[in-house]
Amino acid sequence: MSLRFLPQDMNWICRPCREPLQPGMVELHYMGNVFKVELPVCPKCGAVLIAEELALGRMLEVEQLLEDK
Secondary structure, three states: OOOOOOHHHHHOEOOOOOOEOEEEEEEEEEOOEEEEEEEEEOOOOOOEOOOHHHHHOHHHHHHHHHHHO
């Protein structure tokens, strides 16, 4: 699965930790499948940012493909 975050996604700061997000590898789980992708992550608490454009765009397409199998 090819998911890309945008440069503006790196302008976010984790509210609880007050740390700027950094690119990091995360695992996404869906319907028994595991996908390793690079997304903006808080280096302190591990919170992940999934931008609305990504969630409603490419991620939705992948979900639909998996559900159609």
